Amino acid sequence: xxxxxxxxxxxxxxxxxxxxxxxxxxxxxxxxxxxxxxxxxxxxxxxxxxxxxxxxxxxxxxxxxxxxxxxxxxxxxxxxxxxxxxxxxxxxxxxxxxxxxxxxxxxxxxxxxxxxxxxxxxxxxxxxx
Amino acid sequence: xxxxxxxxxxxxxxxxxxxxxxxxxxxxxxxxxxxxxxxxxxxxxxxxxxxxxxxxxxxxxxxxxxxxxxxxxxxxxxxxxxxxxxxxxxxxxxxxxxxxxxxxxxxxxxxxxxxxxxxxxxxxxxxxxxxxxxxxxxxxxxxxxxxxxxxxxxxxxxxxxxxxxxxxxxxxxxxxxxxxxxxxxxxxxxxxxxxxxxxxxxxxxxxxxxxxxxxxxxxxxxxxxxxxxxxxxxxxxxxxxxxxxxxxxxxxxxxxxxxxxxxxxxxxxxxxxxxxxxxxxxxxxxxxxxxxxxxx
Numbered sequence: 262x263x264x265x266x267x268x269x270x271x272x273x274x275x276x277x278x279x280x281x282x283x284x285x286x287x288x289x290x291x292x293x294x295x296x297x298x299x300x301x302x303x304x305x306x307x308x309x310x311x312x313x314x315x316x317x318x319x320x321x322x323x324x325x326x327x328x329x330x331x332x333x334x335x336x337x338x339x340x341x342x343x344x345x346x347x348x349x350x351x352x353x354x355x356x357x358x359x360x361x362x363x364x365x366x367x368x369x370x371x372x373x374x375x376x377x378x379x380x381x382x383x384x385x386x387x388x389x390x
Numbered sequence: 391x392x393x394x395x396x397x398x399x400x401x402x403x404x405x406x407x408x409x410x411x412x413x414x415x416x417x418x419x420x421x422x423x424x425x426x427x428x429x430x431x432x433x434x435x436x437x438x439x440x441x442x443x444x445x446x447x448x449x450x451x452x453x454x455x456x457x458x459x460x461x462x463x464x465x466x467x468x469x470x471x472x473x474x475x476x477x478x479x480x481x482x483x484x485x486x487x488x489x490x491x492x493x494x495x496x497x498x499x500x501x502x503x504x505x506x507x508x509x510x511x512x513x514x515x516x517x518x519x520x521x522x523x524x525x526x527x528x529x530x531x532x533x534x535x536x537x538x539x540x541x542x543x544x545x546x547x548x549x550x551x552x553x554x555x556x557x558x559x560x561x562x563x564x565x566x567x568x569x570x571x572x573x574x575x576x577x578x579x580x581x582x583x584x585x586x587x588x589x590x591x592x593x594x595x596x597x598x599x600x601x602x603x604x605x606x607x608x609x610x611x612x613x614x615x616x617x618x619x620x621x622x623x624x625x626x627x628x629x630x631x632x633x634x635x636x637x638x639x640x641x642x643x644x645x646x647x648x649x650x651x652x653x654x655x656x657x658x659x660x661x662x663x664x665x666x667x668x669x670x671x672x673x674x675x676x677x678x679x680x681x682x683x684x685x686x
Contacts, residue, residue: 280529283522288474290518290555291506299509307554312588315619316515316550323513356510 300355321351324365331366335373338380346378410541410574410606411495413461413647415670417662423652424451426659432666433460437498437649438488440464445484445491456492463607464488466499471530471544472517473503482537489540496606498543498576499534501527501567518553519563528570535573543606545576548584548613548622560591561599568601575600578609579635580622580651586631587620593635597642607647610636610669624653628665633672640676648673 296302298317304310325347329336336343350372356365373379414434419427427436428451436455443449443464452462466485469477489497502514517523535542544567546560558566568575577600582593610633612626628650639645650666 280525283525284474286522287518287520287526288506290553291474291503291515292509294553295506295509295511295515298515299511309551312551312619319550319621320511320513327512356512358505358508358510360510362512 299351301352321348324351324356327362328366328369331363332370334383335366335370335380338383342378346373410604410646411461413463413495413607413649415666415673416607416647416649417666418465418649418651418653419452419455419462420653421449421451422654423656423662424449426656426662427451428454430659430663430666432663432670435461435463435647435649437463437465437651438492440466440485440488440497441468443488445487448491452492461495462492464492464494464497466497467514468504469499469534470502470504471499471534472501472515472523472527473505473530474526475505477530477534477537479537482534486538489538494540496541496543496574497538498545498606500545500547501564502547514547516547516549516551516553518555519558519560520555521557524558524563524566524570528567531567531571531573535571541574541606543574543576545578545609546581546585548578548581548620549588550619550621552589559596559599560585561596564596565599565601568604573604574606575602575604576606576609577639578611579639580609580611580613580628580632582635583629583632584613584620584622587615587618594638597635597639602639602643605643605646607649608636608639608645609649609651611651624651625655628668633668636669636672637676637679640673641680642676644677645673 290305293302293305294308297304297313298320304313322344325344328347329343339346347369350369354368354372370379415432416435416437417427417430417433419436419438421442427433438452443452456462464485466481469481469485471477485497485499488494500514501517503517504511504514517527531542531544546564564575567573579593582596585591585596586593610628611622611624612628612632613620613622613624614626615621636648648669650662650669652662656662
């Protein structure tokens with residue numbers, strides 16, 4: 262039996278609509294995973310929880326390095342406390358989409374001021390700012 | 391190897407492939423090692439992280455390199471082409487401006503997502519290898535290419551975890567994406583090693599599936615294993631298993647370019663030069679084993 266060469270419009274899959282559905286499903290899966298990695302949400306089913314912890318730590322460390330690169334004097338002044346304080350800040354303030362590393366570093370400074378953990382800025386450095 | 395029994399791995403690439411330039415050997419240009427990169431012997435091309443430069447005010451060191459005729463490839467890290475949404479036109483325009491400012495032969499990015507909804511990972515995360523993701527990423531690649539003035543090459547990422555939803559292997563996924571879009575590949579052999587250690591994926595099986603005629607260039611980098619997990623740090627020496635993968639890849643296909651990525655804990659210049667030399671040796675070993683010695 263020959264196949265119908267021109268299926269009716271109702272039978273024809275609408276590529277735009279099916280792509281929109283694929284985008285929605287992908288968005289839900291990626292959002293749920295990222296929320297578990299950076300915003301303390303419960304991990305979606307099926308993932309290795311230990312590996313997600315490793316990934317979450319790795320993301321926080323990357324964010325810490327980016328912030329330290331923006332304000333090296335702050336990382337130096339805080340020493341080993343920098344990573345500890347940044348992790349505490351990062352946990353309470355997940356990175357929002359499109360936020361720059363510079364904005365994140367500024368927001369970390371504000372967090373330190375608010376919590377009374379801001380070290381004194383050395384006067385000699387970066388006088389231009 | 392995949393492909394017909396009589397296929398010649400060094401034969402002409404398929405006609406629909408974009409013309410990929412011969413790049414040679416290179417290293418990732420970083421502000422902290424700009425003078426080192428300018429001085430290192432045998433650097434035929436460099437790559438610059440596109441988000442780290444202002445296309446309207448290029449760093450002096452990149453202008454020096456361009457003045458010498460050294461190609462500079464802008465390497466994007468935040469397009470999130472593997473994300474569920476359409477790529478951001480402003481980010482695409484910025485990458486295109488980088489390509490134009492540097493007169494780049496191509497640009498590269500990743501098959502990864504960096505954002506989802508209101509959240510940002512600040513890093514490259516692996517995409518679930520599903521049919522849904524294939525359709526979305528293929529469409530995102532088409533959109534990106536429409537906005538870019540030069541060919542786009544996409545890179546496999548270094549996974550710390552696997553998605554439970556995966557329906558395809560990495561080789562199948564990359565093959566299908568390249569087939570659907572004609573996009574070129576930036577193959578990171580260190581990331582293949584990362585996938586082997588962290589997800590059990592056989593890198594040689596991945597290579598069997600990849601359309602190597604679409605190879606734009608190759609990344610090589612160091613990392614370290616901690617508690618059974620490979621961390622793709624770019625701050626450690628390139629380990630032997632990664633160089634072995636590079637040799638095997640060079641045996642299979644001509645490599646238009648091979649680039650070392652180093653992103654911190656920079657060793658003395660002589661050590662970087664030695665690492666570049668070791669990469670050359672690994673490539674030559676593979677090329678000689680292929681019986682050809684053709685190509686680069």
